[in-house]
Amino acid sequence: MLQSNEYFSGKVKSIGFTSSSTGRASVGVMAEGE
Numbered sequence: 001m002l003q004s005n006e007y008f009s010g011k012v013k014s015i016g017f018t019s020s021s022t023g024r025a026s027v028g029v030m031a032e033g034e
Contacts, residue, residue, distance in 0.1 A: 004015045016026035 001015065005014045005016070006012070007014075011031040012028065014026050014028040016024065018024050
């Protein structure tokens with residue numbers, strides 16, 4: 001199952017998941033800065 005988190009007014013997002021073969025992992029995405 002995927003778990004999503006948002007930070008900094010939605011400008012940073014992370015998606016995490018758990019796998020039996022790799023354990024816990026996550027990836028993050030950031031909006032372009034000023």
